[in-house]
Amino acid sequence: MSTITAKLLAAGIAMTFVTEAAATEWNVSVWGKRRAFTEHIHKLAELVEEKTGGEFTMNISYGGLSKNRENLDGISIGAFEMAQFCAGYHADKNRAITVLELPFLGVANLDEEVAVSHAVYAHPAVAEEMAQWNAKMVMTSPMPQYNLVGTGDPRDELSEFDGMRVRATGGLGKAFSAVGGVPTSVTSSEAYQAMESGVVDTVAFAQHAHLSFGTINQADWWTANLNPGTVNCPVVVNIDSYDGLSDAHRAAFDESVDEAIDHYLANYGSLLERWDSVLEEKGVQKVMISDDELAKFREVAGKPIHDAWLADMAAQGLPAQELYDLVFSTLEKQRMSN
Structure with missing residues (x-):
């Protein structure tokens, strides 16, 4: 081999190593299928790839890397670099954000x-708890208030919730329990089957999920204004993977988060605008619950559950009152800024 050939070969090998060293490829674990709930993740991946000239890419996997209830465990062992999960799937692992x-x-x-989500995520108690799973909060997956779809006669009075079998997780499950409902925490992917087979009478979801998981196709009615709450589903990254990014890649990632959230909000807004036409198209009755019945629901399933949460979390050593107050002070600040 000539000296020139050897030098060219060595240069080629060196270039390969440089290229490989500069490239970052992350695996991202989500579930279900692409929908409004995951649009910010796709947008973040798109922005990061664009800003780094294709050097930083993300492979988004729908169920191929982990089950949805095991995404936080997968992050903790570095099985993948980024993931989405919902607090209600394992409340004991992420107590502060509940x-x-x-x-x-x-x-x-x-x-x-x-x-309110990002204010709570930024609290030291949340960062500390997430660090136990080698996870760093990135952004929320904001969802509107959950409402029920159900089969049979509409339930528009509190007394009719007694014995109602409902797919609901986390605080929502506790709320329905408080009014006599029987919550089950089957995963979102299992909700349609649970409804079809009669395991549950009703399913509590945000609008996109009723569409995405098909529960709207089983429904006879939908509660337009129950608005009992929602679930909180963060996107997190593995701390080691995040810390291992080059300064340029980390900057591209960090500065793309707000843009990704803005895209999510615009996309979700268009879904909410056409929701009434979806109900009409599928022959689903829109049920409005009276103010008196809503007041009864809040009295039974609001403050008592808040008080119990405060006592329970404080007993576990969390700054419960601080986190709780932060939600309301952030709401006040947000409304003043509008």
């Missing part, structure tokens, strides 16, 4: 949901 799943917090829209 404040965001308390029923009847009064969050009125998605902008407020983003504000």
Whole structure:
């Protein structure tokens, strides 16, 4: 081999190593299928790839890497670099953020949901608890208030919730229990089958999930204004993977989060605008619950559950009152800024 050939070969090998060293490829674990709930993740991946000239890419896997209830475990062992999970799937692993799943917090829209979620995520107690799973909070997956779809006669009075079998997790499950409901925490992917087979009478979801998981196709009615609360589903990254990013890649990632959330909000807004036409198209009755019945629901399933959460979390050594107050002070601040 000539000296020139050897030098060219060595240069080629060196270039390969440089290219490989500069490239970052992350695996991202989500579930179900692409929908409004995951649009910010796709947007984040798109922005990061664009800003790094294709050097930083993300492979988004729908169920191929982990089950949805095991995503936080997968992050903790570095099985993948980024994932989405819902607090209610394993409340014992993410106790601090379950404040965001308390029923009847009064969050009125998605902008407020983003504000309160990100304020709580930034609290040191949350960062400390997530660090136990080698996880760092990135952004929320803001969802509107959950409402029920159900089969049979509409349930528009509190007394009719007694014995109602409902798919609901976290604080929502506690709220329905308080009024005599029987919650089951089957995963979102199993909700349609549970409804079809009669395991549950009703399913509590945000609008996109009723569409995505097909429960709207089993429904006879939908509660338009029950608004008992919502679930909180963060996107997290593995701390080691995040810390291992080059300065340029980390900057591209960090500065893309707000843009990804803005895209999510715009996309979800268009879904909410066409929701009434979806109900009409599928022949689903829109049920409005009276103010008196709503007041009864809040009295039974609001403050008592909040008080129990505060006592329980404080007993476990968490700054419960601080986290709880942060939700309401953030709501107030957000409304003043509007």
